[in-house]
Amino acid sequence: MNPIISASQLAGELAGQNPPVLLDVRWQHQGSLRSAYEEGHIPSAVFIDLDADLAGAAGAAGRHPLPDLGRFGAVLSAAGVSADRDVVVYDGGQNWAAARLWWMLRWTGHTSVRVLDGGLALWTGPLEQGPGETPAEGTFEPEPNSTDLLDADSAAALARSGLLLDARAGERYRGEVEPIDSVAGHIPGAVSAPTTENVAEDGRFKPAAELADRFKALGASGTSEIGVYCGSGVSGAHEVLALAVAGIPASLYVGSWSEWSADSSRPVATGPDPR
Template sequence: MNAIISASELASDLAGENPPVLLDVRWQHQGSQPAAYEEGHIPSAVFVDLDADLAGPAGSGGRHPLPDLDHFGAVMRAAGVSPDRDVVVYDGGQNWAAARLWWMLRWTGHTSVRVLDGGLALWTGPLERGAGQSPRPGSFEPAPNSTDFLYADSAAALARSGLLLDARAAERYRGEVEPIDKVAGHIPGAVSAPTTENVAADGRFKPAAELAARFEALGVSRAGEVGVYCGSGVSGAHEVLALAVAGIPAALYVGSWSQWSADGSRPVATGPDPQ
């Protein structure tokens, strides 16, 4: 199944006999946006809070570590998610938050999840206001796999043995600026690959062939295994999604730079080269 779905395809699916579970995960760096959901959301969508439901408390695991999986499973079931029912996720348009939920569902065993390409910004259908209705509970039980997940040590190893992509802005990778974390730079051996270069001006992903060519130029064909990190495991999920659109499987280092840089024993590289 494709990793993304267009607004027109979603409208058709929602009007069909077996509509997908629809999850609204609007979020910005300032936090989750339940008020925006109540002001207008795609009919039948259920709001999911990234900070409360897709991440645990900030700490040694980074700014957006994994949540308690029992809690995550309960939230997904309450939203109507079941293993045998398609799921579509969207956010306000950047698709970073939507990609985080897409990745979490895929990592925990759901095989039929797509992201609305371009997010709510490209939806031209009706919107509904208010808190929404509670759907019939689903039966999804998270069953994580090890293939899609990286720890700090495995990310460091992959930067040497395969390809580790840094999805942050290039100036953060080079260590010229660091607006959020205490230390500037990148994981030694990682390759700069800003996730913003995976999308067109309207927020939709570039064509699969164009994405494949981009990742080929970054070294995917020579790598074998591919991993991604960012600042805190949100925009990195968007890069994993872009790789999936291009037909390239990749793992995510959820702790990302916020975890790596907080540990003074870990090396830090600066400049334009992986080192």
């Protein structure tokens, strides 16, 4: 299944007999965007709060560690999600938050979830206001797998044995600036691959072939295992999604730099080179 869906395709599916469950996961670093959802959202969309529903409390495991999976399953079920029903997720346009939810659903066993390419910014259909209607209860039960998820040790090992991509801005990778975390730099062996370079000016993903060429140039091959990290497992999920568009499987280090840099015993590299 193509992991992304265009606005026109979504409009057609929403008008069909078996419309997908639609989830609005607009988010900003400063907090929830529920107010923006209530000001206008795609009809039938249910709001999901990234900080409250897709992450646990910030701490040693990072700024957006994985949430309690029982609660995650309950929130998604309350939003109408079941394993046998298609899901489409969107945010305001950057698609970092939408990609986080896409990744979490895929990691916990949902096989039919897509992201609205370009997000709400490219939606030309009607919007509705208010808190939204309560959907029929779903039956989603998270069943996580181990292949899509990295921890600090496995990310460090992958940087040596495969390809570990750093999805943050290049200046953060090089250690020139660090606006959020206490230590600047990158995981030794990781390759700089800013996720912003995976999309066109309108926010849509670049064509699959173009993305495949980009990742090949960064070291991806048919046999290499690939992992991604960022600051706290949000923009990194967007890069995993870009890899999926290109037909390349990859794992996500959810703790990312916010977890790695919190432990002073872990090595830190700076400069443009991986090591």
